[in-house]
Amino acid sequence: MDRRIRKTKKAFYEAFLKLLETQNLQQITVTAIVKEADVNRSTFYKHYTEKEDLLNEIIESVLGDLQAAYNDPYQRDTSFTAQNLQPYMIKIFDHVYKHQLFYRHVISSKISPNFQNRICHVIQDLVLRDATKSAIPKDLNPSILTSYQAHAIFGTIVYWVENNFSETSDYMSKQLFLILKTQHQLDSSK
Incomplete structure (x- = not known):
């Protein structure tokens, strides 16, 4: 362009x-x-043609950037898996901070209340890709697991926005890493 x-x-x-x-x-x-x-x-x-076209372009641009942020570790290291994730590899919070005004409007529902679900579906699709590569219990439905994880990730974004980005994106990445690590340890101990 x-x-x-x-x-x-x-x-x-x-x-x-x-x-x-x-x-x-x-x-x-x-x-x-x-x-x-x-x-x-x-x-x-x-x-x-109309303002809705502009809004749709903004949405598509932000969602594309969200996917790029999630995929960043995979692009940098072809041997990367979710199991060897480190806090510095989590780029979602850098993305949210870059688009903080957009996310403020999403959280406050100024941009379609259903859009929060759309963000969760994008995250879920990305997480589902990882879930199919990892060992999950055969009785656990991968779609339910990834829906849970996507909404948990979005929940941390909501927390950060509602707290006016008072923590750094690095801090939020480390917190998400610790949450994922703790969850994995709990699952492994069962």
């Missing part, structure tokens, strides 16, 4: 998310978006 287009779209993203701080989705107009972005209206319509 051309640098100017990226810059313009970034201005639209930031304007839209900033407007969500004071208005609900229905109140936001294209006029308000272009004014906040300091871009003319025709440029908006060059890229989008």
